[in-house]
Amino acid sequence: MHVLRLLVPAAIVASIVFGGSAGHPLQAQVRATKVAATTFAELRAWDSTVDRMKRDDVLRLRRTIDDAMLPGRLHERFEQFYQGVRVFGGDVARQSDRGLTVSIFGTIYEGIDLDAQPRLSLDDVKAVIERRSGVALGPGRVPELVILPDETGYRLTYRVKAFTILEGYEYFVDAKSGAIVLELIGAERQAATSTLGRGQGVLGDDKKVSISSQSGTFVASDMLRPPSLRTYDARGDVNKVLSFLNGRTVLVTSDLASSTSTTWSDPVAVDAHAQVGWVYDYYFKRHARRGLDNNNISIVSVVHPVRRNDVSTSSNEVIGLFYVNAFYCCEGVMVFGEGLPPGFVTLPGRQSWNFLAGALDVIAHELTHGVTDFSSRLIGRNEPGALNEAFSDIMGTAVEFFYQPAGTNVLQADYAVGEDVVTPGGIRNMANPGAFGDPDHYSRRFTGTADNGGVHTNSTIASHAYYLAIEGGTNRTSGLSVQGIGTANREQMEKVFYRGFTQLMPANATFAVARTVTIQAARDLYGAGSAPERAVTQAWTAVGVN
Amino acid sequence: MRGRFAMTGYLALAAPALASAQTTAPRVYVSVNGGIQRSDNTVSQSFNVQKNFEDAPISVDIDEKRGALVDGGVVLRLIGPIGMGFDLSVVTHDADAGVTASVPHPFFFRQPRSIEGTTRATRREVAGHIEAVYLVPSQRLDVMIFGGPSLFSIRQTLVTDVVYAESFPFDTATFSSAQTATSTSKTATGYNVGVDVAWKFSQHLGVGGVARYSRAKATLNATNNAALKVDAGGLLAGGGIRLAF
Numbered sequence: 001m002h003v004l005r006l007l008v009p010a011a012i013v014a015s016i017v018f019g020g021s022a023g024h025p026l027q028a029q030v031r032a033t034k035v036a037a038t039t040f041a042e043l044r045a046w047d048s049t050v051d052r053m054k055r056d057d058v059l060r061l062r063r064t065i066d067d068a069m070l071p072g073r074l075h076e077r078f079e080q081f082y083q084g085v086r087v088f089g090g091d092v093a094r095q096s097d098r099g100l101t102v103s104i105f106g107t108i109y110e111g112i113d114l115d116a117q118p119r120l121s122l123d124d125v126k127a128v129i130e131r132r133s134g135v136a137l138g139p140g141r142v143p144e145l146v147i148l149p150d151e152t153g154y155r156l157t158y159r160v161k162a163f164t165i166l167e168g169y170e171y172f173v174d175a176k177s178g179a180i181v182l183e184l185i186g187a188e189r190q191a192a193t194s195t196l197g198r199g200q201g202v203l204g205d206d207k208k209v210s211i212s213s214q215s216g217t218f219v220a221s222d223m224l225r226p227p228s229l230r231t232y233d234a235r236g237d238v239n240k241v242l243s244f245l246n247g248r249t250v251l252v253t254s255d256l257a258s259s260t261s262t263t264w265s266d267p268v269a270v271d272a273h274a275q276v277g278w279v280y281d282y283y284f285k286r287h288a289r290r291g292l293d294n295n296n297i298s299i300v301s302v303v304h305p306v307r308r309n310d311v312s313t314s315s316n317e318v319i320g321l322f323y324v325n326a327f328y329c330c331e332g333v334m335v336f337g338e339g340l341p342p343g344f345v346t347l348p349g350r351q352s353w354n355f356l357a358g359a360l361d362v363i364a365h366e367l368t369h370g371v372t373d374f375s376s377r378l379i380g381r382n383e384p385g386a387l388n389e390a391f392s393d394i395m396g397t398a399v400e401f402f403y404q405p406a407g408t409n410v411l412q413a414d415y416a417v418g419e420d421v422v423t424p425g426g427i428r429n430m431a432n433p434g435a436f437g438d439p440d441h442y443s444r445r446f447t448g449t450a451d452n453g454g455v456h457t458n459s460t461i462a463s464h465a466y467y468l469a470i471e472g473g474t475n476r477t478s479g480l481s482v483q484g485i486g487t488a489n490r491e492q493m494e495k496v497f498y499r500g501f502t503q504l505m506p507a508n509a510t511f512a513v514a515r516t517v518t519i520q521a522a523r524d525l526y527g528a529g530s531a532p533e534r535a536v537t538q539a540w541t542a543v544g545v546n
Numbered sequence: 547m548r549g550r551f552a553m554t555g556y557l558a559l560a561a562p563a564l565a566s567a568q569t570t571a572p573r574v575y576v577s578v579n580g581g582i583q584r585s586d587n588t589v590s591q592s593f594n595v596q597k598n599f600e601d602a603p604i605s606v607d608i609d610e611k612r613g614a615l616v617d618g619g620v621v622l623r624l625i626g627p628i629g630m631g632f633d634l635s636v637v638t639h640d641a642d643a644g645v646t647a648s649v650p651h652p653f654f655f656r657q658p659r660s661i662e663g664t665t666r667a668t669r670r671e672v673a674g675h676i677e678a679v680y681l682v683p684s685q686r687l688d689v690m691i692f693g694g695p696s697l698f699s700i701r702q703t704l705v706t707d708v709v710y711a712e713s714f715p716f717d718t719a720t721f722s723s724a725q726t727a728t729s730t731s732k733t734a735t736g737y738n739v740g741v742d743v744a745w746k747f748s749q750h751l752g753v754g755g756v757a758r759y760s761r762a763k764a765t766l767n768a769t770n771n772a773a774l775k776v777d778a779g780g781l782l783a784g785g786g787i788r789l790a791f
Contacts, residue, residue: 198599208599208653224652225714277653281715 030149031111032508035092036516037104046104050078050092053108057081059092065503068288069495069525072098075503077375080108083116088146088159088172089379089508095524103520107508109147112154118145118175125158128178129171133162140247148172148182155181161330163245170380184380184452199264201271202358203410203420209264209274218264220257220273225280227296231273233257233266236307238322244302245329257303272301272336272357279364282399283371286491287498292332292370299367302335303357311340324422326356328369336363339421354421360403361396362418368395375502376509383510385455386445390462391501393417393430397463398494406487415467430467433460434476440464441477442511442544461543462514469493469532469539480542485535492532496522515540571623571683572790575631575690577742579617579756581784583637585610587777589667591768595707600650602658606643606705606724608667613639615784617756621679621690631677631692635758635782636670643667645724647708652716661710663721667703671778673760675738686746688754688788693739698762698778700731729766729774736762736779744788755785 037046053059059078067073073095080090092106120128125143130136143158157172172182197209197218210222210229222229232255234241243249257269264270276299283289290296306314306322314323321327324346325337336357345352356362369392372378378388400413407413410420419426425435433440438460445461446454468475470493472484485492500518509517518540522533540546591606619633642664651657677692707725712718740758747753760779768774 206655208651208655210653224716274653281653284715285717 030109030151030153032149033108033110034508034510034513035104035106035108035506036513038102038516038520043101043104047094047101050094050104053080054078057084062091065294067095067503069499070097073102073524078106082112082114082147085116085156086144086146087112087154088148088157089384090149091377091507093376093504093506095504102524103504103517105504105509105513105517105520106506109149109154112147114147114154114156116147116156118156118158120158120173120175120178122158124178125160125173125175128173128180129160129162132171132180132183133169135162135242135246136248137162137246138243138248140250143173145175146172150182157181163242163329197259197262197264197270199259199270200267201274202267202355204267205411207270207274209270210277211259211262211273214253216260218259218262219253220269221253222273222277225277227280227291228298229273229276229280229301230298231257231269231276231301231303233269234302234305236304236310238306238318241302241305241322241335245333245335251300251302266303268303268336268355268357271355272303272363275357275360275363276301276334276367278360278403279367279399282364282402286398286402286494289371289502292367293374297332297370297374299370300333301357302333303355304338305335306338308338308341311338311344324353324356326362326366328366328373330373332370334363334366334370336366349425351425352423354423356418356421359418359421361393361400362421363396364399365392365396365417368392371395371502376505377507378501378505378509379507380452381455382453383458384508385452386458387462387501387505387509387511387514389455389459390466391497393428393459393463394466394497395494397430397466398490401490415471428456428460428463430460430463431471432476433464440475440543444477461511461545465536465539465543465545466493466497468542469496469535472535475542478542478544480538482538482542483535484539485531489531492526493536495525496532496536499525511540511545515545571681573623574791575621575623575629575688575744576789576791577617577619577621577633577744577754577756577786579615579784579786581615581617581756581782581786583613583615583635583671583780583782585612585777585780587611587780589643589669589702589704589774589776591705591774593768593772598650598652600655600658602647602649602708604645604647604705604708606645608641608643608669610639610641610669610780613637613669613671613780615782617782617784617786619675619677621677621681621692623679623681627681627683629679629681629690631675631679631690633675633677633758635673635675637673637780637782639669639671641667641669643703643705643724645705645708645721647710647721649708649710649712649719652712657717659712659717659719661708661719661721663724665705665724665726667705667726669703670701671698672700673698673738673762673779675758675760677738688742688744688746688752688790690742690744691740692742692758694737696736696738696760696762696779698731698734698736698760698764700734700764700766700776700778702729702731702766702776703727704729704766704768704774729768731764731766731776734762734764734778736760738779740782744790746788746790750790752788752790753785754788756782758782 080087143160156175170184212221220231339353378384404413415430416426417428468482499521504517587610589608594601617635621631623629646662648658677694682689738760742756744754766774
């Protein structure tokens with residue numbers, strides 16, 4: 001048996017690089033005002049503030065969405081701008097009921113005083129990224145000028161994503177000096193995780209896939225659902241995948257996963273294509289959401305980014321990104337890792353990794369990153385990053401329970417994450433986070449910089465709260481008990497978290513804000529004093545988030 | 547099913563011809579009738595078609611309760627009151643067929659959607675009746691009692707598939723129409739019994755009414771060449787012209 005000395009998630013930890021030597025005076029310390037207005041007095045004050053900031057072009061309306069759950073409710077999402085440049089992480093989500101404001105959540109950055117004219121051209125920025133990453137960015141990758149608040153002040157930067165063979169990165173390049181001031185793992189992904197016609201899936205189950213027929217060949221392009229859902233087979237050509245992810249090349253019809261008959265033989269393509277559709281359906285049926293952006297953006301899945309049998313000659317980084325991983329890149333694009341050949345395991349835990357497209361919760365997790373990307377835009381590090389990951393795990397589990405019977409066997413729904421393809425046990429456990437050394441209480445949170453500030457590790461604080469709010473029980477650390485709403489009412493808590501995380505949550509939310517928005521969502525949907533409100537309140541308290 | 551009463555005009559008549567002045571009864575009696583046929587006949591189809599990689603069971607019920615009749619016959623008196631006759635009747639039914647189906651979901655196995663609706667189904671039943679006839683003549687009123695074997699041929703509209711409307715998320719579907727085909731049975735043998743009453747207003751011409759009960763089992767070719775046994779015949783009532791020679 002081959003044993004890969006791969007420490008997951010250590011192999012994919014984020015590197016956060018703060019550049020302080022760009023030769024430009026830094027702004028005064030960042031002052032961020034967290035807005036969580038739900039009382040009459042708070043709302044009156046913040047309502048007028050938001051309107052004034054809108055008139056002053058400090059806040060710009062990004063989108064307005066009619067509430068799919070509560071008729072008459074409207075959600076406005078504003079982004080903060082300074083001299084026409086977006087302030088990264090500065091945003092406000094305002095909920096109103098027939099013109100009357102119900103809640104306002106957000107983060108406003110104050111004291112910004114800088115020259116908002118960049119010295120670098122877009123080509124200059126691309127050149128910087130290419131030198132840094134070794135990959136050439138195509139015309140599809142346009143850097144975005146943003147003001148980045150960080151520990152040292154405000155910076156005028158370009159934000160751009162790039163993928164190397166080792167990793168997906170999100171770069172922030174100083175728009176004056178060209179220094180890279182922040183470098184994040186750019187792909188929101190299943191960490192360390194290890195991922196019609198008809199055909200059998202990875203686990204041997206029969207599935208239907210919605211496909212298309214083109215010139216006598218059947219291709220994985222779903223024409224039945226409102227958006228375009230396409231599954232491409234990279235056939236192990238990792239360079240092509242990288243080129244696509246970086247916008248240098250486009251995938252064409254001949255790249256689509258295909259079959260010469262309506263009976264498909266590739267279980268990975270079957271599972272990826274079918275289950276992406278199922279997740280789209282879940283969001284539509286349960287939350288009246290039309291896809292990732294609520295406007296039916298295309299969803300692209302890429303399978304077989306590498307060849308399984310090449311694992312022995314691949315670096316740990318490649319294994320971490322393209323074998324034992326799945327990730328949401330951006331703009332509706334996902335890549336599903338190849339897993340490991342039989343006989344290969346990862347340490348610790350000696351876990352086997354099947355094709356990651358075989359796990360419904362993994363697919364739902366990644367697509368939910370897309371939902372977040374088009375709604376709250378939770379920043380991918382520290383507490384907002386952990387909330388981002390938590391929401392993906394929560395929705396991943398919710399999708400499992402929507403389609404599968406409850407149980408602990410394969411193709412059954414439970415609170416383990418990725419358990420159908422990462423055996424034994426999966427990669428996280430929302431019912432018992434400690435099983436993987438993850439915190440079940442805020443006091444046990446990871447405070448280091450690895451993993452973009454512990455975004456995957458700390459996600460279990462919030463996802464465990466979700467578990468308690470449904471199932472009830474006692475938190476192992478605090479000893480506090482929660483009266484859950486019960487499994488028969490699971491849908492209520494799914495809606496509470498969905499509403500809180502997609503409609504009320506600001507981009508730079510903390511766990512405390514997550515508590516407030518989910519309680520507000522429970523009140524919105526089920527009323528003050530309702531069982532869901534009580535359960536979610538108790539659950540957050542039990543996990544130490546007050 | 548609700549058949550149409552199609553009274554095509556009472557032509558006809560059967561039988562007894564006699565004029566009080568005559569000393570012998572006529573030899574040949576001709577009748578032409580219009581009327582209705584009532585029955586308890588139903589056609590029930592139950593079959594599967596393949597849709598979305600699964601069986602889609604389809605059930606069809608057609609009540610052939612009433613049909614329009616055109617009928618004509620001739621009776622040859624042989625000896626005394628005993629004669630032989632031949633009668634050809636054509637009965638046409640036009641009815642609503644009730645169709646129910648369970649249509650598999652396009653995305654999921656074992657998640658069928660129920661649909662139901664109706665479609666028009668026609669049936670034409672052609673029967674040849676060979677009859678032994680007993681005549682009871684009188685001056686104005688002739689009565690014939692008859693019975694014998696019948697040969698039936700049936701042309702029947704059968705449902706072969708369903709057409710339905712659906713849209714995302716495809717959890718429900720709506721019946722649009724049914725695809726149909728016409729099946730013709732092989733000749734089926736049965737029987738008939740009946741009575742014909744004629745009122746003569748001249749030596750050769752009169753009016754009359756007939757009631758006949760006939761029955762047979764016919765076999766139609768249904769979907770997938772499956773044999774479909776159906777009842778034919780029923781209680782026929784008609785009236786029309788009677789000629790006697």
